[in-house]
Amino acid sequence: MADIKDPENTILMELKGGTVVIELLADVAPLHSARMKELARAGAYDNVCFHRVIDGFMAQTGDVEHGDMEDGFNLRRAGTGGSDLPDLPAEFSKLPHARGTLGAARSSNPNSANSQFFINFKDNDFLNGQYTVYGRVISGMEHVDAIVRGEPPATPDRMISVKVAADA
DSSP, rough: OOOOSOGEEEEEEEETTTEEEEEEEEETOOHHHHHHHHHTTTTTTTTTTEEEEEEETEEEOOOOOOOOOOOSTTTTTTTTTOSHHHHHOOOOSSSSOOEEEEEEEEOSSSSOOOSOOOESOOOOOOGGGTTTTTEEEEEEEEHHHTTTEEEEEEEESOOOOOEEEGOO
């Protein structure tokens, strides 16, 4: 596993193949980083499916309202919900949407990000300046690469658990 420098700003995401270690960029996107930690600490991301996984692009997850595969799961609605917390304002930066970065998923309104996010499979520079980048995978990208593809996948993969490293 990766050398964790800041456990309070590191996420441990357990997937079927192993642990994905994510460094949150709290200095760049403090509100998005804080939201991910808040939802992780509440257990809201546990068992949430990857509802939109496009080969050569990204894997999207985080619909804590409709995507929990253990509680009220509805694959057709997965990707349409968020948390009961208010939406977040965009925190755009000069950071590129490089392979392994986390981007805040949102509607056409730049200030509508809530709980959903995506992990880039490759450098997606066309997203730069349009979606908030607030984390990067520092270990376990091979587990992200193995997520089942589909929009939605017929048998979606899930985040088994998501924890803040300081709490693990």
